[in-house]
Amino acid sequence: MKKQTKEKWCRLELLVRYRIRKMQHPGRVFAVSCVSILVAGFLGGVALGRHVEWRKAEETMQKETDRYESLQKEYDVVKEQTEAQDKDTRPWYLMLVNQSHPMEEGYVPELANIDASHQVDKRVLEPLQQMLKAASDEGYGLYVCSAYRSVDRQKELFNESMVGYVNQGMNYYEAAIETAKSIAWPGESEHATGLAMDIVSTEYAGLDEKQGETDDQKWLMEHCYEYGFILRYPQDKSDDTGIIYEPWHYRYVGTEAALAIRDQGVTLEEYLNEEY
Structure with missing residues (x-):
């Protein structure tokens, strides 16, 4: 758009210079110059107006795009969490x-x-x-x-911890409960x-x-x-x-x-x- 406007200005300037060279009367030269300036101003104003409108439209479109992407992300999060809460659709990593x-x-x-x-x-x-x-x-x-x-290795760790608590004076039940606070039961x-x-x-x-x-x-x-x-x-x-x-x-x-x-x-x- 800027390039087209510049080209219009150049063509208008060449036209004004040509007409000035062809005319003898100063008043006519002045009149043509004024008309040329008005035309140039009009063209420039139209170009500027279109540029402003284009920029506003672009900004509005970008805002809508950002809003859509934000909503899409929220939807994806809710969708994944909903699927994760259903054991039949829960992915392996959850x-x-x-x-x-x-x-x-x-x-x-x-x-x-x-x-x-x-x-x-x-x-x-x-x-x-x-x-x-x-x-x-x-x-x-x-x-x-x-x-x-492995589950077998987990059993070894659990039993080792239990033995440690039993040696401190706990019974087997108490030792198992205390162990389970930091070491999961085998299979869990x-x-x-x-x-x-x-x-x-x-x-x-x-x-x-x-x-x-x-x-x-x-x-x-x-x-x-x-x-x-x-x-x-x-x-x-x-x-x-x-x-x-x-x-x-x-x-x-x-x-x-x-x-x-x-x-x-x-x-x-x-x-x-x-x-x-």
Whole structure:
């Protein structure tokens, strides 16, 4: 539009100069000049008016486009959460495993190696590696200290913990209840899904609340959702999960669900509208 307007001005200027050269009377020269200026002003005004209208239309269209995209995102979030709450349409990465939802007997995920000692469901290996690399690139040190565990290995851990409490003077019932606060019963651990892993700071490897105070862990808690992970057992949420605060236990749920869980400030149980 600017180019066309400029060309009109150039043609008009050439026409005025030509007529001035052909005319002898000063009054006629003045008259032609005035008429030419008026015509030029009119053309310029029309062009400017059209430009303003075009800009307004463009801005309105952009606002409507942004509004539509925002509504579409909200719809997608609600749609995914609705499908996730229906066990028949729930995707694999939102598999729920807890006291009320034990593992399907015989289920073993297809595994991939994180390193020589740890494995995960092969579908989450790439986002896990990307997340750890991003942390490293930002100057933070994190590593996986536990990932996939078979049901048999979970039994060993549970029994070892129970023996420790019994040796402290508890009876077997009390020891089992106390153990279940931090170690899931065999068949009820997310670690058997291959979707959960324990990630700790290179500066502090303790599996206690101090882990959450490290700068490395703080970075991970803030950015894990970008890669589809959530802190599975957050602080002050044991009434919803049945598990104490574990600032090292992460779970893959997909990027959309991770973002929704973070924004809603809920646990996986709450997001899925399920009990523990």
